[in-house]
Amino acid sequence: MPKLFSTETFQQAIDTRLAEIPMRQISFSQKSVRPFGRVRRIVAVAAVVCIFVTCSGVLAASFPALQELFGIVGEDTSKLLQPIELSCTDNNITMEVLATIDDNETSLIYISLQGVPEDATLLNPMLSNSEIPLSCTLLHYDKPTQTGFYCLSGYTTNAISTLSLQTLLIDADNEIQTNTGLSAQTLIQEFTTPQIQENVFVTAFSRQYAENSDYVEPATPTLLSPGEVLSQWDNVFPWADVTAVGIIDNMLHIQMKANALGCYTDASLYWLNAEDLPVETDLMIYEFGETFTQGNYSYSEYKEYVLPFPEQPLSELTLGYDANGYRQVRNGNWQVTFAPDTANQIIETACDFYFGSYHINTISVSSLGVTLSGQEQDSDTLEACIEVYDINGSLIPLSGSIIESDGTYISLKEIFETPISLTQIDCVVVDGVQVMLLAQ
């Protein structure tokens, strides 16, 4: 056994077993590289104060929208918010940053957008000093003024940062289980000898796995050579321009070139059987070509869908798809620069709880949530039932939780659905044990 723990044997064991692990081609001779399409989300975030306005921003003396926001969130929550009152206008849409609240861990930023339809989706609103898009909730839509009120949430920034929004997606268009009417047999007959390209620099790759799939994608995929737009495919996939189709290694390849709306479409291709039901197969999606950036969003010039033929009679299979996209896009440059304000008051109380080998020794409560923190020793999960009661004895609704751990220190934060005054909070109950909040 001790021999195992020599660097040499350890390295050898890993290097020989993982010698064939597929690797992507990475090169920095390209003009730009898109760092893959993973989506990251967070549960909640922090507050900040506006001091500057960039873009065409102006400092407003008083925003009627702020009063409207106060009406939406209610008097109790309004008292907790710090008015910001800064705005900027672009492409006939005005973004107003109305108010914020922060507890030094998470922050909420309340904004309004004037001149947008009710179903507008804010694509990746960002703070300049964070790489994680803010999550967004529509609080209220005022039809006469076409104004949406939103709550953006994210991690606290603790530094001057710029809130930016550059793309609005409108009129969602979701097509589910659409049968293209193209049979597998026809496709195999018509596209058997495609023009191919090898050593493609793949800018992003994603894969949907079939259950029990044993297909291992190659490190360097063989893809179709981009061609002219094939007009006969215009009606098959309305969201994209098809530039090549072919069969390679018993897999259907369909290559699409992004267009103005299609670049925001999230599509999935599959085979439909004789009963018009999806057949479970793998789906590989390779992206390559030039990388475009539209606001905070980037995408590649080409997307190639690779769909293996399943072991079923081809005559029974037709090509189907799901596609979630939008019929309109509004681009602009809405930016407002903030600086953090003094964090909201926090009540901290010492306690002594053990969950497995976690030792929780502090409970802190702010207007945004309750946090348990302490030492981590050797457990895998911290599972504690946390309830917070207001002074009327009512349970305060929670919206989600954030766990942070560095291996020795752990904190679990439960976020309130809406900010609440500390004077309204009576007690915290952890696994049935009531904790008095002494600072009150």
Added chain:
Amino acid sequence: MPELDIDHLVQTYQASLMRTCYLYLKDVHLAQDAVQETFLKVYRHQAQFDTACSEKAWIMRIAINVCKDYLRSAWHRKVNVVESLKEIPAAPDTYRNDDLLMEVMNLKPKYKEVILLFYYQDMKIKDIAIVLNKPESTIAVRLKRARDLLKCRLERLDAETV
């Protein structure tokens, strides 16, 4: 500040970084993402490279932080390490190493990272302390616990096989 030859760094470190990220994240595709993001960060932040630490330590620090971010993501899913390893083709005589790899993958992140940096990346405790931003004493303790855990699990496996 000397300019970094990023393509050379990719050539030098990609393979070992990919294996490290795979063992850390237990998912080939996530590991590919992590390696790509690591080099992208190296490329973008090369001006911040501190010559006081080695380029390897700097890259490993970025990679470990990227992996930690992925593990924190709400999208991170539980992975069956046996299934995950099956995805990677290998010569039949190398499958005997699967037990070791599986046990490494099943370690908690704080133990896994010290084991991988010390034994696989051949880094000194002093450098690992820089990479993980922890005191050297903490690294030494974790390394001992990780080694004990791994040894215990492998011995148990051996006994079960017999």
